[in-house]
Amino acid sequence: MHPIIIFSYKMDFSQNNLFGYIEDLQELTIIERPVRRSLKTPEEIERLTVDEELNDIERAVYLLSSGQDIQGTSVVASLPVLMRQNPAETLRRVLPKVREVLPVAGVEMQLTAAVSLLTILQEESISIHTYSHSFLHIILQNLEHRDAGVSNAWLETLLAAIEALPKETIRHEILNPLVSKAQLSQTLQSRLVSCKILGKLANKFEAHIIKREILPLVKSLCQDVEYEVRSCMCRQLELIAQGIGTELTKNVVLPELVELARDEGSSVRLAAFETLVNLLEMFDADDRSQTVLPLVKSFCEKSFKADESILVSLSFHLGKLCNGLYGIFTPEQHLRFLEFYKKLCTLGLEQENGHSDNQVQLQTLEQEKKYISVRKNCAYNLPAMMVFVDPKNFNLELYSTFFCLCHDPEVLVRHTMAIGFYEVLDALIGYLPEILELLSTGGENIGTESKLLNFPELIPALTRAEQRAATSLKWRTHEKLLQKYACLPHVISSDQIYYRFLHRMLSIIMTNNVLPVQKAAARTLCVYLRYNRKQEQRHEVIQKLIEQLGQGKSYWNRLRFLDTCEFIIELFSKSFFCEYFFLPVLELTHDPVANVRMKLCYLLPKVKSTLKVPTDKHLLQQLELCVRKLLCEEKDKDVLSIVKKMVLELDRMETSLDAFQKRFYENDLLDQQKEREEHLLLEMEQLEKEKQQNEGRSTSMSDKMYEKKRRDSKASTTLAKTMPMSVSGNPGAAAGKEVKKSKLVRSQSFSSQALHSKYGNIDKCPSKSSSTGYTSVSAVGKGSMFSFSDDSFRTRSSNPSGTAAFSSASTLPSSSRNTSNSVDQKSNGSKESHSRKEKQEVKLLELVKKRMHTKDHWRQRG
DSSP, X not given: OOOOOOOOOOOOOXXXXXXXXXXXXXXXXXXXXXXXXXXXXXXXXHXXXXXXXXXXXXXXXXXXXXXXXXXXXXXXXXXXXXXXXXXXXXXIIIHHHHHHHGGGOOHHHHHHHHHHHHHHHHHTOSOHHHHHHHHHHHHHHTTTOSSHHHHHHHHHHHHHHHHHSOHHXXXXXXXXXHHHHTSTTSOHHHHHHHHHHHHHHTTTSOHHHIIIIIHHHHXXXXXXXXXXXXXXXXXXXXXXXXXXXXXXXXXXXXXXXXXXXXXXXXXXXXXXXXHHHHTGGGSOHHHIIIIIHHHHHHHHHHHTTSOHHHHHHHHHHHHHHHHHTGGGOOHHHHHHHXXXXXXXXXXXXXXXXXXXXXXXXXXXXXXXHHHHHHHHHHHHTHHHHHHHHOGGGHHHHTHXXXXXXXXXXXXXXXXXXHHHTTOSHHHHHTTHHHHHHHHHHTTSOOOHHHHHTTOTTXXXXXXXXXXXXXXXXXXXXXXXXXXXXXXXXXXXXXXXXXXXXXXXXXXXXXXXXXXXXXXXXXXXXXXXXXXXXXXXXXXXXXXXXXXXXITOSSHHHHHHHHHHXXXXXXXXXXXXXXXXXXXXXXXXXXXXXXXXXXXHHHHHHHHHTTOEETTTHHHHHHHXXXXXXXXXXXXXXXXXXXXXXXXXXXXXXXXXXXXXXXXXXXXXXXXXXXXHHHHHHHHHHHHHXXXXXXXXXXXXXXXXXXXXXXXXXXXXXXXXXXSOSOOOOXXXXXXXXXXXXHHHHHHHHHHHHHHHHHHTTTTSOOOSOOOOOOOOBOOTTOSSSBOOOSSOOOOOOOOTTOSOOOOGGGSOOOOOOOTTSOHHHHHHHHHHHHHHHHHHXXXXXXXXXXXXXXXHHHHHHO
């Protein structure tokens, strides 16, 4: 057992000892300096030293003349900067030195030079004529560099230059020398470069020049002895076909493709197959059925026996191929290609006799990667294959394949699969509104309530998705999901949102620790509140926002209340904000936390923008009083500074009037639309209540009449003859009920349609009004439930409570009737009641039609 050595010495970090440690460290650095300097000889140091008095051009010339490679590379990298600063001197003094250095330069300087010349071209710091005169020869000289990477870098620069160079320069400097460069006697690298240049030149000249000067070179390279050249030239045939047109493609390009498709080299056959698929649109039906289809069938049949890389390419192009040849397939061929696709979807996953292929023959890691790529490509092509089989046959033909791809063991396959119907969580979220709309409506323009009954799993799935996002570490995904949940009023009913989502949003605002997530939840909650159809629920939510956020104990909650108020100003009418939130916001001027007061100050201009005079004159006075108190009593210097800035901005603002003003016309019109839609929700709620009460009353009356009939049946025959067997009521009253029901259905449909028009702007701040809304409710005592004027818009009610006031005519008639009245009296009373309601509802229907008409008008103008 080793003895334990205890060091009694402790490091003393007192001031005296600390200076001692620093001196020791300085001595160590002094000792180390000669070691570092010994790495370079004095001659090398002198050679690397540059006179600081030299300007940029002189320094560049000096380093290219006598500097080391690393210094020369630095100068070449700075060429774009020198060309911007002093192009004339750079071309006169620096560029000649670059020409001298490049032939003997290393790979790093060559790559840097290619990138620099490409940058100069893209920045257009000099004219294209000057560029071609100064740099084109440098590019052409280095195209055939012995290093393939360098050669490709210079080739990319040349191909980019061809796009900008004039035709005559291209013809004399590039096309004419290309005739000799493409000959069989030239190096492999030279011929490969020639292939790529020919593909680029095809779009620069007319068809007759291409036919006379370019196509002979193309044919020669397609028959080259090296398979790399044949494959490279084959991949350029697509560009050449686009340059020469359909007729020459059929007569010249297609025969070459047919020959290359039967080439002995697999890479050449693969290139021919991919080019054929990309050129399908240029071939007529006869060419596709007699030439292309046999080649494709042969290629597919041999693909499983060939290299897996061919399967990867085939699986990627299969969707485009099947749809391109759709019109010429026989039913048998159609089924064969579909089965081929299904087989590719399970490649590497098949099981036979309970044993997987891995147990029969071990797959290499490379094979597994290629099989995964094949299944990924199949997932990518699923939408195209759905079109190929017809969506009506999806359940029968492709559902099992769809299920298999969705449950693929590889994440990459599942992710790509989800892209087809808009990606798994992260990617799916971006298209969530469109997907939910299709799920809820089945792709048809039908009321949402009836459709949702056919898809009861939707709401639980949405809640689970939000919970998973909330418990994950991906807060951006959670934020995006909450933003997209703002589409739910267009998908599910107001009650479903209230009970399943609205309170969850409030909980997220109060408990989540990520600010962007809280703001997303706050905005979505405001959207839910905006389209809630029950006044009682709206008041409950507003009360919770004020009590739990605006008056909450946590200053963080009070900050979020101000964020929520900002969204309310954006989404609701001015009258709504002034009625419920104006005073609670001003109360925060007395908040004990400076950050809350500071945020309130920034919000004050938006708060003032909600006021209209003279209706809101008392609120304007309250705002001015609060601002004066802040100016006089604020002790925090940062808050006071912001208050002073906001006071200046508030003074510059003009308060809008109740009447429309020309300079505020669009904003006033948008606010009028919001206000009318808010009142329409109240109207619709009242209609639904009337419907429910009428249905309940009719049921009660039916029960009473049935009981009376039962008692009368026991009476004497003479008395029975004097009593009616049934009470049918006035036919007009029954018709009135039917009209009322149909109008209520139409009003509900209008609500969905109005939301659909606004739904596109839910995720964006509305900038312009796309439609006009309905008028506000009439004051109590009027003869109708609401009024509408074609010539002017009604401003919000001056009712101090701010709530919509319903007329006495809109109230339900008394349900207590004297049972001793005759059947005719009941019928007459019912007729008068329904006649009055019919007039009210006809006005509502006219209003709805006018609103829809004006909405289309403003959408066309927008």
